[in-house]
Amino acid sequence: MFKKEKITSMSFKEFMNSKRQPVTENKKQRQLATALIVGSVFLTALFDPTAASANAVDGMVAEKVVRAFDPVIQLVQALSYPVGLTMMLGGGLFMMIGNSERGLAMIQKAGMGYVLIQMLPLLMDLLVDIAGSM
Numbered sequence: 001m002f003k004k005e006k007i008t009s010m011s012f013k014e015f016m017n018s019k020r021q022p023v024t025e026n027k028k029q030r031q032l033a034t035a036l037i038v039g040s041v042f043l044t045a046l047f048d049p050t051a052a053s054a055n056a057v058d059g060m061v062a063e064k065v066v067r068a069f070d071p072v073i074q075l076v077q078a079l080s081y082p083v084g085l086t087m088m089l090g091g092g093l094f095m096m097i098g099n100s101e102r103g104l105a106m107i108q109k110a111g112m113g114y115v116l117i118q119m120l121p122l123l124m125d126l127l128v129d130i131a132g133s134m
Contacts, residue, residue, distance in 0.1 A: 066128050083110075084110045087113075
C-alpha cells in the first residue's frame, strides 16, 4: 500500500556538493493535487454566497464584545460614589486643618474622577462608533 522510500545518510559537505535529483512523477502528481486544492479553496472563498452576511455577523460579534464589559463598568460606577465621597471628605478634612491647597486638589480630582467614571458608557459607545466608521 505505502511505498517505503530508501533513506540514505551523507555528510553536510556531500549534501551541499551534490546535484539536485530530478522531480519524480509522484512528486509532480502531488504538486498538481496541491495546486488544485488551493485553487478550489480560493475560488470557493471568492464566490461564497455567505460572504454578504459576514458583515452582519461581525457587527453582532463586536456588539457582544462591547456588551461583555457592561458588568465591569457597572461595578466600577457603583464603587465610584463611595470612593469619590471618601476622597471629598478627606479633602474637606485637609481644608479644616489648614492645608487648603491639598484639600482643594483632592476635591477637584475626586469630582473629575467621579464624572469621568459615570460617563464611561458614553465614552465606550463613542469609541465603538468611531471604530465602526473606519
